[in-house]
């Protein structure tokens with residue numbers, strides 16, 4: 001059976017730039033356009049030339065090799081011709097192969113936001129599209145608020161779509177601008193619109209204000225639309241646009257879509273999707289959503305023991321697609337919700353083969369559950385779990401022991417008479433039976449302890465030379481007088497990052513426990529020989 005082509009139109013660099021907290025530089029835009037081009041989307045909407053210097057500069061040259069590089073703008077203003085509208089001319093002069101114009105399609109908006117007659121708006125749509133076609137551009141029209149407009153005045157909304165199509169628009173894109181439409185409504189309205197504009201020329205642009213942008217886009221395709229507009233990681237105005245990072249795997253991996261439709265993203269690009277999504281977040285300087293469908297770090301993370309047990313027998317029991325297909329990975333987490341299956345999987349991952357009937361496994365599981373009840377959280381502290389497991393299995397050397405530590409925080413005037421807060425720590429460790437005492441200053445008590453601990457570990461010192469802390473998180477558990485503190489410390493040596501956990505009613509003690517685990521893990525990892 002021949003499959004029909006569905007075109008992906010990426011608006012990350014235009015609607016995505018309207019996301020609160022997102023501000024692309026020119027260099028960012030260049031990098032993202034290249035990422036999108038490699039991914040295999042059909043259109044890259046680069047921004048709004050004329051709206052700001054970055055976008056204008058971005059359109060000073062073609063930025064894509066495969067995708068149709070597209071400039072965004074609005075229909076010409078009322079009361080002037082297309083040729084005399086500087087905004088429209090700015091869009092038409094941009095170095096782009098296509099132009100996408102936002103046009104009002106809701107009578108209420110025409111009267112209240114534009115303040116012009118309904119007929120004048122239709123003239124604006126027609127003349128704008130004609131000007132783009134005459135300028136040799138592929139023309140697209142984003143019919144803003146099409147679905148709300150259709151519900152208020154179906155005839156007029158359809159008149160707008162028809163005006164765009166008859167004037168020569170390749171694509172008439174029906175927008176759920178306020179994101180308030182349901183999939184059933186989308187399906188029914190797209191079907192009605194395809195009586196005016198053939199489905200092969202209809203697109204959908206859905207916003208996620210009800211969490212339905214992906215569902216609405218898929219409903220539109222099922223009703224005949226053949227272009228989907230969306231953004232990487234669901235960026236976009238307010239709650240975002242349809243998330244292409246969710247839509248792409250769905251279109252490629254779910255039989256009800258994959259058997260009927262074809263998109264420009266190939267299997268290899270699909271297998272790089274998780275990495276692409278995370279790299280994009282890094283470029284935005286924001287933390288990736290661990291719970292994102294398909295690409296999130298938790299998308300294939302299983303905590304429940306019953307699930308883990310079945311996954312080990314056949315991953316299809318609890319996975320709707322293979323994690324590798326989108327470049328993600330399966331994780332069976334260690335926690336108080338897990339059973340022996342979780343343990344066995346994690347032990348195998350860290351290179352410890354243990355028999356399922358080994359009694360030490362039950363002891364380790366009991367220990368994990370007991371410690372989790374005290375406040376430890378091993379699902380996010382894989383290095384502390386690796387140490388705990390090796391200790392339970394008698395396979396971890398005690399590289400060093402901590403005899404004592406002391407921290408002092410003092411607020412005083414320095415030699416210049418300025419008020420300063422100083423932290424000092426003294427740590428005493430035993431290495432090969434020899435006591436080693438170190439003292440250090442730090443910007444805070446934990447920093448002082450960290451510096452002191454890592455200052456002199458005797459013959460282990462070379463192994464920890466590249467160790468540094470990259471993150472430190474504190475959480476108070478239970479509240480009130482019963483409160484205990486959980487500290488998670490993330491460390492790195494440049495090659496790998498690992499997380500350790502410490503728990504105590506005393507925040508310094510909890511921090512120190514996590515620091516000691518981090519150093520021990522590094523020694524283990526580096527293959528340091530035990531005493």
Ligand SMILES: CC(=O)SCCNC(=O)CCNC(=O)[C@H](O)C(C)(C)COP(=O)(O)OP(=O)(O)OC[C@H]1O[C@@H](n2cnc3c(N)ncnc32)[C@H](O)[C@@H]1OP(=O)(O)O
Pocket residue numbers: 015018048050051052074075076077078102103104113114124144177237
């Ligand atoms: C649904 C969407 O996401 S559409 C995309 C929205 N994106 C953006 O607005 C980002 C870029 N925008 C901008 O930088 C600026 O708004 C500009 C450069 C486009 C215009 O700036 P200004 O000229 O200062 O106008 P301003 O932003 O205050 O108002 C928009 C004007 O466009 C008019 N307008 C809005 N939509 C359209 C349209 N589809 N066709 C013609 N005119 C329109 C409005 O009526 C208003 O004009 P008015 O003040 O005379 O009534």
Ligand SMILES: CC(=O)C(=O)O
Pocket residue numbers: 015102142143144145175176177178205207
């Ligand atoms: C065009 C557009 O971004 C919208 O209608 O939401």
